[in-house]
Amino acid sequence: MSIDFLISALVTIIGVSTPILLAATGELVVEKSGVLNLGVEGMMLIGAIAGFAVTNATFNPWAGLICAAAAGVLAASMFGVLVLTLGSNQVATGLALSIFGIGLSSLIGQAYEGTMNPPFGSIFPYELAHHPYGKVLFGHSPLVYFAFVMVFATSWFLNRTRAGLVLRAVGENDLSAHSIGYSVVGVRFAAIAFGGALAGLAGAYFSMVITPIWAQQLTAGRGWIALALVVFAGWRASRLIFGAYLFGFLMTLELYAKASGYHVMPSQFWASMPYLMAVVVLAVISARDRGGSYAPACLGRPFVPNG
Amino acid sequence: MRLRFEKRVAPSQFMQVATPVASVLLTMVIGAILFEALGYDGPRAVKEIFLTPIIESYKWQDVATRAAPLILIGLGLSVGNRAKVWNIGAEGQYIIGALSGAGVAYGTQSAQGLWIIPLMILAGIVGGMAWAAIPALLKVRFQVNEILSSLMLTYVALQVLSYLITGPWKDPNGHNFPQTAPFTDAQLMPHTLFGTFIPPGLVVAFGLALVFWLVIAKTTFGYQIRVVGAAPQAARYGGFDAAQTVFLAMLIGGGTAGLAGIIEASSQSGQINLGFPSGYGFTAIIVSFLGRLHPVGVVIAGLLMAVSYVGGQVAQSAVHVPNATAGIFQATMLFLLLASDKLVRYRLRLVRAPAKPITAGASA
Numbered sequence: 090m091s092i093d094f095l096i097s098a099l100v101t102i103i104g105v106s107t108p109i110l111l112a113a114t115g116e117l118v119v120e121k122s123g124v125l126n127l128g129v130e131g132m133m134l135i136g137a138i139a140g141f142a143v144t145n146a147t148f149n150p151w152a153g154l155i156c157a158a159a160a161g162v163l164a165a166s167m168f169g170v171l172v173l174t175l176g177s178n179q180v181a182t183g184l185a186l187s188i189f190g191i192g193l194s195s196l197i198g199q200a201y202e203g204t205m206n207p208p209f210g211s212i213f214p215y216e217l218a219h220h221p222y223g224k225v226l227f228g229h230s231p232l233v234y235f236a237f238v239m240v241f242a243t244s245w246f247l248n249r250t251r252a253g254l255v256l257r258a259v260g261e262n263d264l265s266a267h268s269i270g271y272s273v274v275g276v277r278f279a280a281i282a283f284g285g286a287l288a289g290l291a292g293a294y295f296s297m298v299i300t301p302i303w304a305q306q307l308t309a310g311r312g313w314i315a316l317a318l319v320v321f322a323g324w325r326a327s328r329l330i331f332g333a334y335l336f337g338f339l340m341t342l343e344l345y346a347k348a349s350g351y352h353v354m355p356s357q358f359w360a361s362m363p364y365l366m367a368v369v370v371l372a373v374i375s376a377r378d379r380g381g382s383y384a385p386a387c388l389g390r391p392f393v394p395n396g
Numbered sequence: 397m398r399l400r401f402e403k404r405v406a407p408s409q410f411m412q413v414a415t416p417v418a419s420v421l422l423t424m425v426i427g428a429i430l431f432e433a434l435g436y437d438g439p440r441a442v443k444e445i446f447l448t449p450i451i452e453s454y455k456w457q458d459v460a461t462r463a464a465p466l467i468l469i470g471l472g473l474s475v476g477n478r479a480k481v482w483n484i485g486a487e488g489q490y491i492i493g494a495l496s497g498a499g500v501a502y503g504t505q506s507a508q509g510l511w512i513i514p515l516m517i518l519a520g521i522v523g524g525m526a527w528a529a530i531p532a533l534l535k536v537r538f539q540v541n542e543i544l545s546s547l548m549l550t551y552v553a554l555q556v557l558s559y560l561i562t563g564p565w566k567d568p569n570g571h572n573f574p575q576t577a578p579f580t581d582a583q584l585m586p587h588t589l590f591g592t593f594i595p596p597g598l599v600v601a602f603g604l605a606l607v608f609w610l611v612i613a614k615t616t617f618g619y620q621i622r623v624v625g626a627a628p629q630a631a632r633y634g635g636f637d638a639a640q641t642v643f644l645a646m647l648i649g650g651g652t653a654g655l656a657g658i659i660e661a662s663s664q665s666g667q668i669n670l671g672f673p674s675g676y677g678f679t680a681i682i683v684s685f686l687g688r689l690h691p692v693g694v695v696i697a698g699l700l701m702a703v704s705y706v707g708g709q710v711a712q713s714a715v716h717v718p719n720a721t722a723g724i725f726q727a728t729m730l731f732l733l734l735a736s737d738k739l740v741r742y743r744l745r746l747v748r749a750p751a752k753p754i755t756a757g758a759s760a
Contacts, residue, residue, distance in 0.1 A: 125543065127484075167731070177734035180482050180543055181685050184678060185730040192723030196434060199718050305718065313551060320544050355563060361555035364548040368534075371545055376538040389482075389543065 098341060099225055103233060104299060106337030108133070108291040108308075110236045112315035113322070113329050114243050115287030120319055121247060122280035123260035123387035127183030128168055129288050130312025131190020136161040136289025137296040138194040141201060141303050150209040154232075154293055161289020162282045164190060169281040173274045176391050191306060201303040208301045230298040232290060237330070239287065244326035256280060260385035263392045273392050291315070314340075317367035323374050324384055336363040401742040411740040416686055416693070419732035420700065426732075427725055431717070441715045445707030445725060448714075457593035458706045459699065461664060464597030465490070465656035467698035469680035471601070471608050472652025474689040476645040478612070479625040483646050485531060485546025486653040487677025488553035489524040493654020494661040495557060496523025498576055498668045501583045502565055512582045517658055524654015525647045527553065532646035536639045542646065554673060561668055575669035585663035597659040602695065604652070609691040621645060653677060679705075682730045701726060 112129050119126050126132075140157030144150050168186050171177045209230055211218035217227040247253040259266045259276045267273045295307045318336060322328035343359040375384070424442045432438030449455040469486050476483045483489075497520035504512050530549060534540035558574070567577040585596050612618035624631045624641040631638055656676065665672055683701050687693030708722025 127543075127547075171731060171734055175735050175738045177737060178685070180484060181681060181730060182734055184484065184681055185727040185734070188678070188682075188723040189727030189731070192720045192725075192727065195718040195720035196724065305720070310551070313547065316544070317548055317551075320548075355559050357555040357559040357562075360558075361552045364551045368530075368545050368548045368552075371540050371548075372534050372538055375534070375540045384541065388541070 093221070096222065096225055098345070100228065101344070102334065102337045102341045103229060105340050106333045107229075107233045107236045108294040108299075109311055109315045109318055109336060110240065110329060110333035111232070111294065112288045112291035112312060113318040113333065114236070114239050114326065115284035115291075116315055117319050117322070117324060117326055117329065118243060118247070118256070119280050119284035120324060120388055121260045121385055122256050122277045123263055123385050123390065123392075124172065124277050124281060125179050125183065125389040126165070126168055126186070126281060126284055127180060127316065128164070128186025128190065129284075129315050130308060130310065131187035131193075132161045132164045132285050132288035133292030133295070133308045133312045134190045134194035134306065135164045136292030137308060138198050138201075138292075138303075139289065140293030141206060141296040142197065144206050144209070144297060145201065145204060148207070150207075150297060153209075153297060154290065157289040157293035157297075158286040159289070161285040161287070161292070163285070165281045165285025165288070166278075168285075169278045173277055173281075173392070176393070179389050179391070187312070195305050198303055198305055202305065204303050206297065206301045209297045230294070232294050232298060235290075240326055240329050247326060257385070260387055263387050263390075267392075277392070288312070288315075314363055317363050320367045321363070321370050323370065335366075339363060398747060400745055400747045401738065402745050403742050404740075407740050408743075411736075412688055415736040415739060416688065416697070416733055419686075419729050419736060422732050423725055423729045426728055430724070431715075436715055436717055441711050441717060444711040444714045445704060445722065447707075448710045449703045449706040453593075455706055455710070457588060457595070458709075459702045460588075460593055460598045461595045461702075462705045463698045463702035464595055464601050465660050465676045466680050466683050466701050467601035467695055468597065468604065468656035468659070469649075469653045469677055470683035470687060470694040470698050471604055471691060472649040473680055473684040474687065474691070474694055475608065475612070475621060476649045477625075477684055478689050479621045479641055479645040481535075481642050481645045481649075482543045483528060483531070483546050483649040484543055484681060485528070485548075485550045485553075485677070486649060486680055487673060487675065488546070488550030489527045489650040489653035490657040490660075490677045491550075491553040491557050491673050492527040492657070493520040493524035493650075494657030494668060494672060495560060496520055496526075496654065497658030497661055498560075498565070498579075499523075501579050501662075502576065504583065505577065505580060508582050510582075513585060513662065516583060516662060517655065520654045520658025520661075521651045522654070524650040524652070524657060526650070528646045528650020528653070529643075532643045532650075535646070536643050546646075550677070557668065557673065558670065561670065565668075567667070573669070576667045578667045579662060583662060584666060585659065587663060596663050597656065600655070600659060601698070605691040605695050612691070617644075653680075679726060682726055685730060686733055704729075 112133060116129055136157040139160035140153040143156040144153030168182055171182045172179050211228050212231055213227040217223045247257060255271055256276055259271060259273050263273045292308060296303060314336060318332050321332045339359050339362045343356045346356040346359060424446060428438035428442045431441040449459050473483060473486055497516040500516045500519045531542045531545040534545050535542045561576055562574045565576045567575050588595050620636045620641055623634060624636060624638050628638055661668055679701055683694055683697045687697035704722045704725050708719050711717050712719050
């Protein structure tokens with residue numbers, strides 16, 4: 090196995106891992122606040138089309154990114170109003186958001202099918218970004234580095250800051266947090282909006298970095314992998330990176346297994362691994378820790394302050 | 397003066413029925429505006445999606461065919477949802493059910509007899525139940541969140557399907573297409589019954605709706621399901637085993653999804669291919685909610701969703717919107733219903749605002 094092959098595989102893994110890492114970081118914060126948003130896939134697609142359309146109109150990828158995040162926030166806010174203000178069922182609302190996002194991105198995206206944007210690659214000097222070895226470090230779009238920064242920032246925020254503590258408290262025991270005087274709805278809304286922004290950016294990664302040509306439903310179900318990743322990481326931000334790269338490795342393995350025709354196990358085996366591992370981890374942490382200090386205690390439950 | 401929500405003493409019966417109807421009507425208005433804003437012929441798109449499948453009799457078979465699995469799965473999910481068990485992996489159970497039945501078909505390719513189809517149906521139900529039993533067991537034994545586990549297993553099921561139809565069960569005469577061998581005549585149910593437009597699945601769905609209605613309304617088990625969902629504490633006092641109820645509720649959902657899967661495979665697709673998983677398992681969750689978890693409501697909601705699917709295809713050719721836009725309508729309907737749900741439990745009242753001191757603290 091040549092070094093060139095290893096490097097190209099590594100670059101592929103980074104590309105595959107980044108969007109699920111971004112989306113999972115956002116979803117982790119949402120779930121830590123006690124809300125389960127199953128609309129990740131929908132928010133990603135809405136972000137994807139927003140980023141693509143704005144880049145296409147302005148020729149400015151940064152404007153595209155900002156609008157992708159904003160579109161994600163907008164979609165998430167819709168979810169937030171329903172779930173928090175109107176107390177609707179989180180599972181049903183999240184699923185509806187996913188179906189809505191798939192439909193909306195297809196409807197708006199129809200006009201862009203086959204349209205190409207300038208690729209949004211590395212911002213480092215050409216010599217570094219295309220150096221045979223240097224490209225592992227410098228050859229990526231800014232979103233790759235941003236994803237790393239966000240994981241560490243999120244981990245720090247949740248575990249080292251007072252606001253992070255409040256957010257976790259809201260997720261663990263909303264009634265207590267409420268009685269001390271924290272705004273459960275406010276904290277959760279902020280978390281949901283943050284999750285939407287990162288999901289929007291994750292979607293933009295597909296439409297602006299992975300492929301510069303618009304294709305319908307180009308996220309191909311990766312939003313659900315992001316949900317699996319949060320579970321796999323046991324709701325710990327620091328483990329998201331490990332999980333994202335493990336999942337990315339498995340997905341790359343699947344691609345290579347399919348392409349080469351040489352395989353120890355069928356490619357479907359590798360493709361189903363992220364989900365299987367998430368279920369196993371879920372079972373293990375639930376069994377080891379009944380009641381669970383891992384999963385936020387209020388996850389998925391509506392907040393009803395007075396009866 | 398301001399509007400305020402006041403909790404009702406009992407959920408409003410009128411609102412239970414009025415809100416789904418209002419949601420559907422409002423969806424049409426919002427849809428028309430959205431399509432108009434995006435440069436399509438809005439009113440025409442709404443007409444094609446919601447009216448054409450109902451007016452044009454040649455579309456009825458399409459509607460009935462799509463309604464059958466939605467109603468079947470929706471019925472089973474409603475039982476779980478009543479017990480507050482959130483099985484969102486029905487799509488996976490639908491797939492595994494169809495595959496189990498296809499497994500029987502694979503093993504009986506040269507056989508004849510009237511026993512084959514019942515055996516396939518049985519295998520389908522058992523397969524769906526078995527796939528649902530995994531999250532059910534994990535839930536009961538280890539308190540594993542069934543929402544997450546059942547969802548994850550759906551994606552595993554998709555890979556199982558892909559593996560089987562590209563590997564061991566691949567049709568040797570299929571020109572290398574990823575699909576199983578076509579079912580033989582002994583393995584096929586008719587597309588429609590007795591020359592009408594009604595597919596066998598719809599008859600089963602209507603029959604099952606009646607059974608579920610009787611079970612939920614008249615039997616102890618139905619009562620148990622309702623009590624465990626509404627008041628787990630009271631259920632324990634009443635001597636109901638919550639774990640057993642949760643387990644059964646999940647299995648019923650899996651069983652109906654598996655049944656829907658094998659009926660679809662045997663009466664419609666006639667084989668399993670990559671296009672077989674069509675998202676019915678997810679849409680059925682909407683059906684279950686839109687139908688207010690009531691068998692009669694589920695039947696109506698299933699038919700309505702089927703109309704929007706078929707209408708989506710009509711609109712695709714008539715107004716040139718992509719097929720997936722039916723999803724916008726389905727989701728909007730559910731959004732509006734969920735939003736209006738508050739009106740069932742609360743009443744909206746115009747009150748004279750009392751002089752309230754503005755405080756810096758957070759108010760709920």
